[in-house]
Amino acid sequence: MLVLGIESSCDETALALVKNGRLEDSIVSSQIDIHAIFGGVVPELASREHYHLIGPLFDRILKNNTMNPSDLSAIAVARGPGLLGSLLVGTAFAKALAFGLEIPLIGVNHLHAHLLVTSLEYTPEFPALGLLVSGGHTNLYLIYSPFKIEQLGATLDDAAGEIFDKIGQIIGLRYPAGKAIDELASRGDPHSFNLPRPYLENNSLDFSFSGLKSAAANLVQQECLREDITRHPDFCASFNYAIAETLVEKTSRAIAAHPDIRQIWLAGGVAANSLIRRMIKTLADSCNLPFLAPSPALCTDNGAMIANAGYLLLKSGFFSKLSMETIPRGKTIPDDYQRIIKDNIKILYN
């Protein structure tokens, strides 16, 4: 079963091929240079760029793999959450392909795909506890199967990736700043500056990072840190450590509340952060639980995660109608998969 995955929810146009659960090829075209001058993603520019790129990238992946469209068994596409105009480019392209080739379409939840990409490099065991940390989300999940994923907590305001990017910009780093803060932090002392660990005095598994963002922004101003680049490593180390400790604390509470979990998964763009990876791994080790985190290239947005989630869903008999809706950020993704009835499988695959 050869599944094409299409990702266009934000500022990466990405296509990948997954064959029987194995990654065959992955192309990611990032628009970072276009958006960096604005200090964040400009939705209209993002959708135009997806529109220009998606056809040529499809031709390229076919050429790279010396294959024809008719070799594909199914088309998986990120249906949300994300920027509506961007998502529409990917979903319209995917629907046209699925219709023209008469093969199944699988609309994939982008957030679930971030978590499930774990199965490309590890053998998953369920239920797993998933911590998804990205530019738009900081969520905790209980994962029972590729199609049964329960959200335990979410950020009430800013996501962890968002504050990495905003504070990075305030000290003069280029958008998106997460990776640069990670690198600077590795050379600094995490105890140099005192920053809060926000929203811990409650029983909820939700997160709130806006207070830490304000505290960090005030500190930069008071100590004139933007100008004093010699103190950037210490500041970044302290800031990164405050985020990591907050994530560890809530994850540790989620583990305590769910003694049946068998693995800890870390996913999303911020899962590429070296300190966060190390600290969540230490937590998992202390609980005798296996720690699974994708390699950094599979943490940030990519097509492999969409193709993989599509493969897992289709293998379990789920696909989408061609009339499937595209879902922007903030709206719930409906559980509206169609089921393949056993005798029907041939019709859909041939």
Ligand code: KG4
């Ligand atoms: O998952 P992703 O590619 O896109 C979303 O779905 O949001 O995540 C992007 C986020 C950005 O905020 C970026 O700064 C952050 O991931 N990021 C990192 C690192 N690499 C990427 N944050 C901290 N440390 C990193 N090494």
Ligand code: ZN
């Ligand atoms: Zn993402």
